[in-house]
Amino acid sequence: MGEVSQDLQERRAYLDSYADRYFELLPSGGHPRLPIARGVTFTENGQRLRLGQGLWATATGAARTRAVTVLDGPAGQIATWGMVTEAGHDAILGVWLKVDDEGLIDEIDTFVVRFNDMSSTFSGSGLLDARRLAGPTPGLLDLVDEGERPSVAELRRAADGYLDGVSSGDAGLIPVADDCPRIENGVQTVLRTDGPLPGRAPNPATAMSVAQQVREGVTRHIAAARDRGMYLTDPSRGLVMVRFFFDHPGAVRGWQGRAPFIGPNSMPAWEVFKVRGGLIRHIEAIIAWFPYGYRWAAAEGR
């Protein structure tokens, strides 16, 4: 295993404590006790809200440990997600925090993935394995040996290669290992050996690898992976997180392929890639279904 400097380790622990605090205070609506800077911005699901609104007013529980965390020490940023409860229903909460030089949070962006949500543009209840997301993802935070450790630029290139390849249908653009799992909302959606996706009809594509799905046209319904942002990187663990939208135009006139959606929609995603030796080894994502063309306020500075 490689090593990281003690200074960086301390910086990471420091950032991690902010996310711990966020999840700890959430179910009691304790947002006034967060160490926030004046003028802090808060967004939930792409909308600028007052801190205290949205999930802060409705959450009734939050997990003590989170499934995925990416710490970008030099940038003073952390992005993480874990399970929460809202009015007795499971939801996934993604939180991105930016901490300033004085130790105060000056930006908060959140992504709440709700199920059986009236505003979802997906007619079903969506994928969720709450049990899998109840604790840390095994191996994700392991340090990468220095010989196989990617640079910041390589991390960004790997994430962009994946998004370019999936949205253009060109598997050659994706630097991915054949045995790379992809977990979406806690559910494995590639290389499945244990049957169909929960609540879905059998689909042979879920047994394929990431690259094979793209080669076989399984992802042809994706028109774009746009408005990419965040790009938190942690080279010592080989991690990069990107926030973006997949655009799904729906059952477009004359479309011959498989159209999983009839009406158009846009899917916000926070996606984490673990990269080692130049290849993506593991993908974790949280996703939801929003109106077609939706934009994320935090991405636009509005």
Added chain:
Amino acid sequence: MITARGGGLADLLGDYYTALAAGDPGRLPLAADVRFTENGQPIAIGAGLWATATWAADSRVVTVSEEAYGPGGTAGSVAGWGMITEGGADGADALLGVRLKTTGKAISEIETLVVRRGPFGRTTFPGRLLEPSAAMAEILAPADCGTREDLVRAANGYLDGVSRDDAGLIPAADDCVRIENGLQTVLNPGADGFPETFVSSGGLGGLGLGVRAQIRTLAFRYIEDIRDRRFVAVDTERGLVLVCCFFDHPGKVRDAGFDSPIAAPNSMLIWELFKVAGGLIRRIEAIGAAFPYGMRAGW
């Protein structure tokens, strides 16, 4: 406004649905800088429903239009809603609201609201959405007509009363009917058209009650605000006023002191058409769909 075919604004709205079903926006007199939104999102004309719609009903449920003459020429506004299908034979029905603004002879604004979920837990849309609403189209006796300001005031009174739980603010007749996404949500003691799951949940505080009586039951406390109200077309001859607005639903707020029927926060974009005669609201027809909490309409 007179279209190339010689019709008025209502015909132009019909032309929109025909062009949409053919996927051909080129049939419409679009201004070079036309703006287009679908469900609050600015997108390119030709994208969204333009790429998926395959059929449109022959008629709209409601249509309301207004023209204003100014130094820059005639500005027109027309809006309405009707059924469409997207995705062809294996596709799905949707209820589509369209608002057009014209400047001179060209369409300069297009706002659309696509309702893709059946109302109140139904899997299908009610058949009444395939027919024009005769009651809304009726021309009023001159003595019953109000001014534009009168009509806007009546609509605002309704929206204030609903969001503040104050029936006294609502100038509605006791026999005023309200239709939402094709279902009658007041004075409907038999819950006609509603699925059993909705009826048993006790939603809306009693479907058999009238508009104001429902408010008195405090059944709408879960509505936090009705914001961003835009009065987009008023027809004083028919007593019609159309408002586009958002109903904010914060969800089951921990310390609210009551149980909201809506668990997770959302904001509902609603187009609400009021028929006002003799100073009272006589009929309400509305369409709406839920969106992420805090969303804005893009206008």
